[in-house]
Amino acid sequence: MTLSADGMIACAQDRRSGVLRDPAHPLNGIDFVEYRRDLLAPPGKQIALAVTFLKPPPVLVPANVEVLGGVRVVAIRPLAVASDPANPLGLLIFIDREGDFSSYVLRLKHSDLDEERSEARFGFKASCPSEFDCRVDAECLDDAPPEPALDYLAKDYQSFRRLLTDLIAERNPGWQERLPADLGMTLVELLAYAGDYLSYYQDAVATEAYLDTCLHRTSAARHARLIDYRMHQGRNAWTYAHFRAVAGTSGVVPVGAKLVTRIGRPLIGASVPPGVLISATADFEADPALTGATVFETTALARVLARHSELRIHSWDDARCCLAEGATEAFLYGLD
Numbered sequence: 001m002t003l004s005a006d007g008m009i010a011c012a013q014d015r016r017s018g019v020l021r022d023p024a025h026p027l028n029g030i031d032f033v034e035y036r037r038d039l040l041a042p043p044g045k046q047i048a049l050a051v052t053f054l055k056p057p058p059v060l061v062p063a064n065v066e067v068l069g070g071v072r073v074v075a076i077r078p079l080a081v082a083s084d085p086a087n088p089l090g091l092l093i094f095i096d097r098e099g100d101f102s103s104y105v106l107r108l109k110h111s112d113l114d115e116e117r118s119e120a121r122f123g124f125k126a127s128c129p130s131e132f133d134c135r136v137d138a139e140c141l142d143d144a145p146p147e148p149a150l151d152y153l154a155k156d157y158q159s160f161r162r163l164l165t166d167l168i169a170e171r172n173p174g175w176q177e178r179l180p181a182d183l184g185m186t187l188v189e190l191l192a193y194a195g196d197y198l199s200y201y202q203d204a205v206a207t208e209a210y211l212d213t214c215l216h217r218t219s220a221a222r223h224a225r226l227i228d229y230r231m232h233q234g235r236n237a238w239t240y241a242h243f244r245a246v247a248g249t250s251g252v253v254p255v256g257a258k259l260v261t262r263i264g265r266p267l268i269g270a271s272v273p274p275g276v277l278i279s280a281t282a283d284f285e286a287d288p289a290l291t292g293a294t295v296f297e298t299t300a301l302a303r304v305l306a307r308h309s310e311l312r313i314h315s316w317d318d319a320r321c322c323l324a325e326g327a328t329e330a331f332l333y334g335l336d
Contacts, residue, residue, distance in 0.1 A: 017117070028114065048093060058110050308334065
């Protein structure tokens, strides 16, 4: 799995690295980045990023290096670049300090580096122990107090209020005040009011759980989503139209241009069904071939270019790629 530095495209198979490893390919790229710390090293060389390349590394200077990202620790500055004696494909980039727990991106600027493989994500705390643990500590809990006898048929304000006053007499017999102005009774009535609302929602769950019995438009829309249908909140029928220009031509589709669904029968006075374009004088009222056709009109001015009829997403030779949810940019290319 490979993930672009901006997180916009993820690929299940990394084939780009194999292409760049070919000795005949002129470009190089980053394979992975590791963080190293040696407190016994001289000052300025205690914190380093070990960068492993796909082929022998290029000659770099600190001006070619950028460390991006961070939340609490930002603007990390490279100090020096040296070869890694333990790795013929590696370089050591010494930096002025280590970062926080967030993700960082190492960006290298060099003409011999592939644009997509000139950046790599890494973290400073990958091997640090974490204090967050999902284990639940066993604790000796106190015995639960005896539960009162509750009337589960209480469903409205009055029945909830009566249930609470009966509980008062059982748990606190010394509380004899029942006037509405009493603070305790005010709280009792507020709880009964809240219980009335919750009881309504509880009943609504069973009603709104089925398309045949739901009463709210929101519930109907949620049922439709279960079968991958998005129910719009009120609008005339609409759809997207794809215009394909003839090679070497271009044009503009005006606002209000009529688009017709497929016509399978010849028009009056013709022997074959019409092609992509039909005459603007066609009689949609009397012509039998057009009576069943649906007519749409464009709502925006659209410029049609032949070279933009089909654009493909450049995946950098990787395979099984998909755009991330919320992606707003990608590398595109067209075939002439």
